[in-house]
Amino acid sequence: xxxxxxxxxxxxxxxxxxxxxxxxxxxxxxxxxxxxxxxxxxxxxxxxxxxxxxxxxxxxxxxxxxxxxxxxxxxxxxxxxxxxxxxxxxxxxxxxxxxxxxxxxxxxxxxxxxxxxxxxxxxxxxxxxxxxxxxxxxxxxxxxxxxxxxxxxxxxxxxxxxxxxxxxxxxxxxxxxxxxxxxxxxxxxxxxxxxxxxxxxxxxxxxxxxxxxxxxxxxxxxxxxxxxxxxxxxxxxxxxxxxxxxxxxxxxxxxxxxxxxxxxxxxxxxxxxxxxxxxxxxxxxxxxxxxxxxxxxxxxxxxxxxxxxxxxxxxxxxxxxxxxxxxxxxxxxxxxxxxxxxxxxxxxxxxxxxxxxxxxxxxxxxxxxxxxxxxxxxxxxxxxxxxxxxxxxxxxxxxxxxxxxxxxxxx
Numbered sequence: 001x002x003x004x005x006x007x008x009x010x011x012x013x014x015x016x017x018x019x020x021x022x023x024x025x026x027x028x029x030x031x032x033x034x035x036x037x038x039x040x041x042x043x044x045x046x047x048x049x050x051x052x053x054x055x056x057x058x059x060x061x062x063x064x065x066x067x068x069x070x071x072x073x074x075x076x077x078x079x080x081x082x083x084x085x086x087x088x089x090x091x092x093x094x095x096x097x098x099x100x101x102x103x104x105x106x107x108x109x110x111x112x113x114x115x116x117x118x119x120x121x122x123x124x125x126x127x128x129x130x131x132x133x134x135x136x137x138x139x140x141x142x143x144x145x146x147x148x149x150x151x152x153x154x155x156x157x158x159x160x161x162x163x164x165x166x167x168x169x170x171x172x173x174x175x176x177x178x179x180x181x182x183x184x185x186x187x188x189x190x191x192x193x194x195x196x197x198x199x200x201x202x203x204x205x206x207x208x209x210x211x212x213x214x215x216x217x218x219x220x221x222x223x224x225x226x227x228x229x230x231x232x233x234x235x236x237x238x239x240x241x242x243x244x245x246x247x248x249x250x251x252x253x254x255x256x257x258x259x260x261x262x263x264x265x266x267x268x269x270x271x272x273x274x275x276x277x278x279x280x281x282x283x284x285x286x287x288x289x290x291x292x293x294x295x296x297x298x299x300x301x302x303x304x305x306x307x308x309x310x311x312x313x314x315x316x317x318x319x320x321x322x323x324x325x326x327x328x329x330x331x332x333x334x335x336x337x338x339x340x341x342x343x344x345x346x347x348x349x350x351x352x353x354x355x356x357x358x359x360x361x362x363x364x365x366x367x368x369x370x371x372x373x374x375x376x377x378x379x380x381x382x383x384x385x386x387x388x389x390x391x392x393x394x395x396x397x398x399x400x401x402x403x404x405x406x407x408x409x410x411x
Contacts, residue, residue, distance in 0.1 A: 003224050007231025008238075011206070015239040025243050029250040036254040040261035063087050066132065067098040067110030067122070074116050080146070084139035085132070098122060111136055116144055178358040181276075182330065183268035185357040189350055191244055192284045193323050197316065199240035199288075200295035204308045206232055207299030207388075229388040230381065233296040237289055279356040279366070286373045287349020291319060293380040300388045318346055326350035333359030342369050345376035 015021050039046055065088040070078055082089045090107055092098040098110040102124050109123040109132055119140065121133045149162055207229075255262070255270045298311045325347055329338040333355050341351035342365070352369045355361040 003227035004231050007227050008235050011232055011235030012239060014206075015235065021239070021243070025246055028247045032247055032251040033254040036251060036262075036266075037258055040258045046262060046265075064108040064132075065090055065106075067092055067101055067107045069093075069095050069098050069110065069112045071095065072113055072115045075113070078113075081139060081143045084142065085135050087132070095120075095122075108132070116140070116147075178330075178333065180268055181358050184270070184272045184276075185330065185354060186327075187269060188272075188280050188284065188357075189323070189326055189354065191248070192288060192349065193319075195240045195244060195288050196291045196319055199236050200291050200315075201308065201312065202240075203233055203236035203292055204295045204299035204312060206236060207296055208302055208304070208308055226385045226388075229296055229300070229385050233289075233292050233381075233384070236296075237292045240288070241285070276357045279353050282370055283349045283353045283356075283373065286370075286377055287345075290345060290349070290373070290377045290380050291315070293377070293384040297380075297384040297387045322347040322350055326354055330354055330358065333357075343372060345373045348373050 063086055066085070067090050068078065068082060069092045075081070090101075092101070092110070095112045098107075098112065099122055101107045102110055102122050105124070109121065109130075112120040112122060114120070119136065121136070123130065123132075146162075149158070154162065252270055255266055259266075294315050295312060298315065299308065302308055302311050322341070325337065325341050329335060329341065329351060332338070338351050338355055338359070341347040342355055342361075344351075348369045352361070352366065356366065
């Protein structure tokens, strides 16, 4: 235990004395704080002041001019129809005259109405954001309903009232609000993704560097290999966790300091229930630890740092697959795929956390998944220690995992 603590302290000091590590942490923390705080000092950017609101209202009053040519006797007065669309209307005596006005840029677009069911939309260049055709179609449908109701004996006012009924539905959520929880769930899963991909490589490099400069030959003669691998892996894991806690903590502190200025618009990212945070602490960190041991083992299997990427590719692909399953599963956290993935240790870190955060999951499922993940972490640690002892003094080409496991069985 004494050797393990010594190795852990030494490796942590290497991280904390690394200027690039500390500078990156500081810069990212300042960047996050700046993103949240700086917008609150820009007038009109978040809530807007009275001047910007007046400008916005003035802009809303500026409406496009549209043309209208009535080529049917089915409508005596088109005013009720046209009033349903917020625009300035200009009437024409013929369709050709209106087309010429559109081509000349005098009006934005125009409508030629041949009947209640046949309308031609005339526009010079159809933009992807053009909604006038859709608005006119909806207005015409509503207008036809009003005509039908008036034919049945209702007055125009009664017909309009019949179209104005509004229904208000109040949701009563007994389980989880997946829509509201999506923001912080996605962010937390992405944080674990960064930790595993980035710090996994750093842990592997830390182990391989000592092999490449032959320092490992001196270390293994004076320090227990188990203490070496556990100290290195846990030091990398702790350093990564502390860095992310400092950066994320800066974001939380900054947001709650200026929350009123944001009007609570980012609550979907920063208001995380305690139960969700507890699940994240267990499954996210255990998953991180599992992959950290695997990357540490891979570092012992190679002699040169340039070989790490090639050796780590299969493990990286496994975690990327786990991440993709989690991303697709967020749309249906109670699906069969997510249920199965939440019991597989390589994918349960993301899958079970998402099920807890966004879906319905029984307590026994959480406990079983956690136990399986803990057991897999312990097994990975034991296997990492054995493979580390086998690979530390092996130089040359990278050792294949299958060959290493075969030699371990022979021993």
